[in-house]
Amino acid sequence: xxxxxxxxxxxxxxxxxxxxxxxxxxxxxxxxxxxxxxxxxxxxxxxxxxxxxxxxxxxxxxxxxxxxxxxxxxxxxxxxxxxxxxxxxxxxxxxxxxxxxxxxxxxxxxxxxxxxxxxxxxxxxxxxxxxxxxxxxxxxxxxxxxxxxxxxxxxxxxxxxxxxxxxxxxxxxxxxxxxxxxxxxxxxxxxxxxxxxxxxxxxxxxxxxxxxxxxxxxxxxxxxxxxxxxxxxxxxxxxxxxxxxxxxxxxxxxxxxxxxxxxxxxxxxxxxxxxxxxxxxxxxxxxxxxxxxxxxxxxxxxxxxxxxxxxxxxxxxxxxxxxxxxxxxxxxxxxxxxxxxxxxxxxxxxxxxxxxxxxxxxxxxxxxxxxxxxxxxxxxxxxxxxxxxxxxxxxxxxxxxxxxxxxxxxxxxxxxxxxxxx
Amino acid sequence: xxxxxxxxxxxxxxxxxxxxxxxxxxxxxxxxxxxxxxxxxxxxxxxxxxxxxxxxxxxxxxxxxxxxxxxxxxxxxxxxxxxxxxxxxxxxxxxxxxxxxxxxxxxxxxxxxxxxxxxxxxxxxxxxxxxxxxxxxxxxxxxxxxxxxxxxxxxxxxxxxxxxxxxxxxxxxxxxxxxxxxxxxxxxxxxxxxxxxxxxxxxxxxxxxxxxxxxxxxxxxxxxxxxxxxxxxxxxxxxxxxxxxxxxxxxxxxxxxxxxxxxxxxxxxxxxxxxxxxxxxxxxxxxxxxxxxxxxxxxxxxxxxxxxxxxxxxxxxxxxxxxxxxxxxxxxxxxxxxxxxxxxxxxxxxxxxxxxxxxxxxxxxxxxxxxxxxxxxxxxxxxxxxxxxxxxxxxxxxxxxxxxxxxxxxxxxxxxxxxxxx
Numbered sequence: 001x002x003x004x005x006x007x008x009x010x011x012x013x014x015x016x017x018x019x020x021x022x023x024x025x026x027x028x029x030x031x032x033x034x035x036x037x038x039x040x041x042x043x044x045x046x047x048x049x050x051x052x053x054x055x056x057x058x059x060x061x062x063x064x065x066x067x068x069x070x071x072x073x074x075x076x077x078x079x080x081x082x083x084x085x086x087x088x089x090x091x092x093x094x095x096x097x098x099x100x101x102x103x104x105x106x107x108x109x110x111x112x113x114x115x116x117x118x119x120x121x122x123x124x125x126x127x128x129x130x131x132x133x134x135x136x137x138x139x140x141x142x143x144x145x146x147x148x149x150x151x152x153x154x155x156x157x158x159x160x161x162x163x164x165x166x167x168x169x170x171x172x173x174x175x176x177x178x179x180x181x182x183x184x185x186x187x188x189x190x191x192x193x194x195x196x197x198x199x200x201x202x203x204x205x206x207x208x209x210x211x212x213x214x215x216x217x218x219x220x221x222x223x224x225x226x227x228x229x230x231x232x233x234x235x236x237x238x239x240x241x242x243x244x245x246x247x248x249x250x251x252x253x254x255x256x257x258x259x260x261x262x263x264x265x266x267x268x269x270x271x272x273x274x275x276x277x278x279x280x281x282x283x284x285x286x287x288x289x290x291x292x293x294x295x296x297x298x299x300x301x302x303x304x305x306x307x308x309x310x311x312x313x314x315x316x317x318x319x320x321x322x323x324x325x326x327x328x329x330x331x332x333x334x335x336x337x338x339x340x341x342x343x344x345x346x347x348x349x350x351x352x353x354x355x356x357x358x359x360x361x362x363x364x365x366x367x368x369x370x371x372x373x374x375x376x377x378x379x380x381x382x383x384x385x386x387x388x389x390x391x392x393x394x395x396x397x398x399x400x401x402x403x404x405x406x407x408x409x410x411x412x413x414x415x416x417x418x419x420x421x422x
Numbered sequence: 423x424x425x426x427x428x429x430x431x432x433x434x435x436x437x438x439x440x441x442x443x444x445x446x447x448x449x450x451x452x453x454x455x456x457x458x459x460x461x462x463x464x465x466x467x468x469x470x471x472x473x474x475x476x477x478x479x480x481x482x483x484x485x486x487x488x489x490x491x492x493x494x495x496x497x498x499x500x501x502x503x504x505x506x507x508x509x510x511x512x513x514x515x516x517x518x519x520x521x522x523x524x525x526x527x528x529x530x531x532x533x534x535x536x537x538x539x540x541x542x543x544x545x546x547x548x549x550x551x552x553x554x555x556x557x558x559x560x561x562x563x564x565x566x567x568x569x570x571x572x573x574x575x576x577x578x579x580x581x582x583x584x585x586x587x588x589x590x591x592x593x594x595x596x597x598x599x600x601x602x603x604x605x606x607x608x609x610x611x612x613x614x615x616x617x618x619x620x621x622x623x624x625x626x627x628x629x630x631x632x633x634x635x636x637x638x639x640x641x642x643x644x645x646x647x648x649x650x651x652x653x654x655x656x657x658x659x660x661x662x663x664x665x666x667x668x669x670x671x672x673x674x675x676x677x678x679x680x681x682x683x684x685x686x687x688x689x690x691x692x693x694x695x696x697x698x699x700x701x702x703x704x705x706x707x708x709x710x711x712x713x714x715x716x717x718x719x720x721x722x723x724x725x726x727x728x729x730x731x732x733x734x735x736x737x738x739x740x741x742x743x744x745x746x747x748x749x750x751x752x753x754x755x756x757x758x759x760x761x762x763x764x765x766x767x768x769x770x771x772x773x774x775x776x777x778x779x780x781x782x783x784x785x786x787x788x789x790x791x792x793x794x795x796x797x798x799x800x801x802x803x804x805x806x807x808x809x810x811x812x813x814x815x816x817x818x819x820x821x822x823x824x825x826x827x828x829x830x831x832x833x834x835x836x837x838x839x840x841x842x843x844x
Contacts, residue, residue: 023707126707126708126709127711128550128554128558130558131553131554131558132553132558133555135550135553135729135733136542136550136552136554136729136730137729138729138732138733139449139724139729139731139732140725178586268690268693270715271693284721285441285445285548285721285722285724285725285728286548286716286722287715287719288715288716289549289550289713289714289715289716290713291711291713292690292712293710293711294709294710294711297709299706299707299708300707302559302561303559303561303562303708305561306560306561307559307560307561309559310557310560310747313743314746314747315747318741318742318746319740319741319742324736324737326733345429
């Protein structure tokens with residue numbers, strides 16, 4: 001068998017792109033022959049012989065076999081990738097936003113032009129997860145995929161706990177250290193995790209996902225106090241991306257969401273700290289498997305990009321359909337349920353007037369709304385003469401919980417925070 | 423593209439084989455057309471139309487595309503698999519012993535006949551690990567692979583701790599519950615983990631491994647006392663399979679072994695309990711990734727076998743070399759160092775006469791043998807008027823440790839147990 005050297009064009013020479021060029025230097029079956037960058041004058045750690053500020057030159061370069069897109073965003077990435085596909089180039093991308101929003105069109109086009117689109121780096125950085133789901137775990141019917149999918153927020157939550165400091169203080173530290181961006185919205189409001197769980201749900205359940213229907217809540221409302229109380233109760237607070245079949249519905253609706261959760265310290269996910277990521281899969285016949293590792297960074301992300309390139313290199317020139325198992329051939333849209341139709345356990349931090357009967361009102365309102373309490377805990381009287389009461393519920397419906405909260409407000413009982421329990 | 427239905431012949435209809443037949447019923451791209459069993463009269467949970475007690479009928483059956491070998495052992499498995507390869511059949515096997523002892527010959531033959539040999543189920547049951555190392559993580563140079571590779575011993579160690587009972591008591595419970603075999607030697611003496619670390623080392627370091635040079639020590643000498651003291655010191659005891667590049671030696675010698683280790687409670691591996699397995703990989707560029715899940719069992723193991731079958735099914739008929747990345751093409755033997763040339767931290771449980779100066783002798787002997795102690799702890803006086811002393815060393819060479827132990831014996835100081843620290 002003759003191995004042709006794969007010619008790579010790379011779009012983006014930021015952190016990840018630079019890592020990819022460095023790592024590829026150790027391989028003799030692939031070489032980067034062109035790179036597109038925003039600023040030609042910027043000094044770079046790596047040298048690429050042909051460098052351009054017009055990414056369309058890369059996707060239209062007839063020499064190039066594989067386009068590696070590590071620039072991010074949808075514009076012009078969508079046009080670049082679809083153009084590359086029409087030019088019969090294989091695609092390796094780390095662009096989770098693009099896949100979540102335009103994946104369906106990209107995969108349809110890739111099938112039409114018989115090229116591979118690989119994106120191991122788009123979810124959970126260096127952790128092998130897309131490949132295993134599509135290949136080694138192909139024999140499974142999954143019921144759930146969940147995990148810590150964003151390193152920045154996990155770093156912030158870990159440091160808030162370690163240092164007992166507020167979200168705002170911690171964000172500033174994380175920004176100073178380069179763990180959070182100047183505009184942290186994409187991470188801290190859960191968009192990044194939302195894009196990733198959309199892609200995971202897509203390949204796990206073989207359904208197309210409407211990213212606009214995913215419930216999303218970030219970590220900005222988590223207080224040092226919530227973290228401390230959760231710890232006392234035996235939990236850590238983690239930002240969880242979750243996609244699961246609705247229990248009792250065969251091959252039916254999907255419940256997909258991103259929000260903070262209290263995770264029992266007995267659960268391995270609670271031990272995933274700092275910028276690490278973790279992905280848990282549940283299904284038949286495998287039962288439960290979990291993958292942990294670095295969720296971002298120059299080299300871990302490059303590991304996944306280069307792994308994808310090596311897979312294409314391995315089959316290039318030997319087959320009429322490269323990597324058929326990685327093809328996305330399903331076209332049916334998932335039925336995604338609204339969060340108000342889900343059931344969860346809840347942690348509710350309540351601010352109540354310091355008066356007799358408050359606990360009674362809370363108990364009565366919960367009872368009237370079909371909510372059983374598994375624990376209730378008064379945390380003393382604050383300076384403003386209010387009492388803080390912590391409630392952990394048994395499994396309850398989200399709409400019952402929201403109704404109970406509305407009712408409590410009519411009694412001057414306010415909610416500091418509501419966090420779902422894993 | 424036309425998808426031919428893959429014809430499967432299965433050798434062995436025990437727990438795993440039965441699981442494979444059940445799971446394959448959900449797929450329309452592969453069907454089991456023949457099975458070989460030891461006893462034709464045994465009642466079975468699954469039906470296979472053509473059933474034989476001559477496994478050579480399966481490997482010589484011209485209808486069959488893929489032979490699935492889940493019978494175990496080397497005789498006649500080696501002859502069966504090599505015959506099947508010569509008949510141009512792809513192989514899926516869960517046989518870790520066969521791979522560890524005869525892998526080199528099997529892979530050479532498979533390359534000669536251009537067939538795939540897949541064995542995801544041979545290591546860590548349902549956990550995807552062989553596939554990810556060979557594909558998604560292909561861009562990495564690894565320095566270490568380590569983990570809990572045997573579910574039976576992990577179950578026994580977990581229960582010894584939970585119930586504070588002896589190894590012997592616990593083994594009996596495990597046998598009664600079906601977690602350990604009537605003859606438990608293969609598991610409890612570390613053979614099973616040794617076969618698995620041999621295969622992991624082979625694919626991680628791209629070198630052939632001599633299984634006879636792997637240091638192996640089982641769990642039969644671990645006492646309830648060791649587990650209790652380790653717990654007090656912040657450790658769990660786990661049976662660890664380990665393969666690593668010898669630090670400081672570029673692309674050189676490998677240190678491969680299986681033995682119990684004290685694992686810090688801060689290390690995720692310490693949290694892997696009962697029959698679960700875990701595999702940790704360290705390398706560049708990915709840094710560290712860990713995979714956890716069920717290490718055995720009918721359905722988890724079937725998950726890996728069926729995943730392998732689905733990979734062959736995906737490419738069957740479309741390529742001139744199926745799954746090239748999974749080929750084992752390296753032929754060089756690893757240089758494997760003897761354990762006496764390794765460096766470790768040690769837990770040493772010492773039984774010493776209850777006399778003045780004993781601690782001094784231990785300290786002096788260790789000092790004379792270049793062993794620094796990081797902690798020393800006397801656990802009171804026993805009924806036989808001996809003292810139990812626990813020593814944890816800093817990193818020391820195995821030969822220095824063995825010399826020190828020999829020297830201590832000349833002072834009537836005996837060793838209850840020596841366990842390396844991760």
